[in-house]
Amino acid sequence: MxxxxxxxxxxxxxxxxxxxxxxxxxxxxxxxxxxxxxxxxxxxxxxxxxxxxxxxxxxxxxxxxxxxxxxxxxxxxxxxxxxxxxxxxxxxxxxxxxxxxxxxxxxxxxxxxxxxxxxxxxxxxxxxxxxxxxxxxxxxxxxxxxxxxxxxxxxxxxxxxxxxxxxxxxxxxxxxxxxxxxxxxxxxPTAWLASAGVIGIAVGFAAKDTLANLFSGFFIIADTPYKVGDFVNLDSGERGMVTHVGMRSTRLLTRDDVEITIPNNVIGNAKIINESSGRWEKSRIRIKVGAAYGSDSKQVCDVLMAVANQHDEVVKEPAARVRFRSFGASSLDFELLVWIAQPVLRGRISHELHMQVYDAFNQAGIEIPYAKQDLYIKEFPSNKV
Known part of the structure; x- marks a missing residue:
């Protein structure tokens, strides 16, 4: 042997x-x-x-x-x-x-x-x-x-x-x-390791965008700044419900029923406002309204609170509130703050509250001022020939 x-x-x-x-x-x-x-x-x-x-x-x-x-x-x-x-x-x-x-x-x-x-x-x-x-x-x-x-x-x-x-x-x-x-x-194995390193560098440069999206998607899923079903606002102006969170991209469904696909590398570096996050999913709506000078401020507050309490989809907890914000140029500026159950309801309920505030002010005889200008003619031109 x-x-x-x-x-x-x-x-x-x-x-x-x-x-x-x-x-x-x-x-x-x-x-x-x-x-x-x-x-x-x-x-x-x-x-x-x-x-x-x-x-x-x-x-x-x-x-x-x-x-x-x-x-x-x-x-x-x-x-x-x-x-x-x-x-x-x-x-x-x-x-x-x-x-x-x-x-x-x-x-x-x-x-x-x-x-x-x-x-x-x-x-x-x-x-x-x-x-x-x-x-x-x-x-x-x-x-x-x-x-x-x-x-x-x-x-x-x-x-x-x-x-x-x-x-x-x-x-x-x-x-x-x-x-x-x-x-x-x-x-x-030294030569093989060296070759693998060179190949890895080449692949990294060729697929840098894909790898950036992949790692961004990993950190998004791990950090969970948002999840499927959340309503988010991006600093670029997009707002919608998150329908998919993948390793390469995130998809938003806007209120126009248009789906937007955003690469994770982009959304991972963007400022995100998550309307569905926080202590609860409830979201607050602000209804700004002006009352003419000379109006009874307490009456304005009571009318606005009555509008909020009569709406079925305004939640009772937290309770609605009214704030007298400022003395405007031509009006007393008030703000009605109410909470709704889900951010998706914001548009419709805002519309309904604006309609009801307008009707309630008309019934109560509270004037909503608007910008207007008065033109005074000091002297008419003479008709002399």
Whole structure:
């Protein structure tokens, strides 16, 4: 059988040093009383192969059983079933780790050539890495799903942000797994990492707008300045109900039933007035009205309060109020402040209140002044010829 040094000299990939060394030193862990039996078994390669594989399978099963029983005793004290699902997910790769190790030992006992033997061990190690990587995907999804349910402690992880976290986590797991696979097969990963860095920079420049919208969408969903169903005003003048909050854009439905799609990079840097946020969803309407000088100010206040109290869609809590704001150029300026249940009702209720205030002032004999000018002619021109 060729040695590891001879294998490298012949141009074959270097063996996986840690695994090979552990396999070669396995005999040193066998008790001295068992050494003669082990040597006799090794003298028959196929028998040694079968015995080693069978022993590895049994020991792997026992180890998984002990692993499961021990952790199950701990998980019984918890209320969540996440730890039980985690144990169930890790059982298979844990079993394969032990079984593949003994399978590698069995390969060493057959007496194959160094190149073939090293290739088989690398295949086993690669399958083991892939197995752990695939289980890592499931563990990642399980943990993110669990954290998203506990929003009180992890506000940034929500059902809508899980796909982004899962994508980033999978990329990291694939990158780590690929790095280990390159090392296993004796490939220097430095050049690959440098190439990936150059490609990443090129892709970043080419898709900078897309990436900006993606990350802005992530922070919008995480920070939640608004949500679907909220009425928002943007500093650019748009006002509408949020109908969709995605990773790339946000959509608003205006009062004209026109849908506006705004890139998240734009809306993420804009000043947003959320009419549906705050202590409650209620919104306040201000009805400004002027009364002629000489009007009874107390009567004006009573008439405005009566209008507010008679409207069915003006909420009782907070209560409506009237404020005497200023002495205008030609009027006493009052303001009726009422609360409505939802911002979407603002336009219609404002219209109805203006109509009712006008009618109430007419009935009460309160004059609403308006701007007017009087023209005085000092002297008519003479008709002399």
């Amino acid at each position: 060729q040695t590891a040094g001879a294998t490298e000299a012949n141009g074959a990939p270097p063996p996986v040093s840690d695994i090979t060394q552990a396999i070669n030193n396995l005999s040193s862990y066998i008790p001295d009383s068992w050494q003669p039996y082990w040597e006799q078994i090794q003298s028959i390669p196929m028998l040694a192969f079968i015995v080693t594989v069978g022993l590895g399978y049994v020991l792997a099963k026992i180890a998984v059983m002990v692993f499961t029983k021990s952790l199950s005793q701990i998980t019984k004290r918890t209320k969540s079933d996440v730890d039980d699902q985690l144990i169930a997910t890790l059982k298979k790769p844990f079993f394969l780790t032990i079984f593949f190790f003994f399978l590698g030992v069995a390969v060493k006992t057959v007496g194959l050539s160094a190149g073939l033997e090293g290739g088989l061990i690398r295949i086993l190690a690669s399958l083991l890495v892939i197995s752990w990587m695939m289980r890592g995907f499931k563990v990642l999804h399980l943990l993110l799903d669990t954290l998203s349910r506990n929003r009180a402690r992890f506000e940034i992880i929500q059902p809508k942000t899980i796909p982004l976290f899962e994508l980033v986590g999978k990329i990291l797991l694939i990158g780590l797994g690929s790095y280990i696979l390159l090392i296993i097969w004796g490939i220097n």
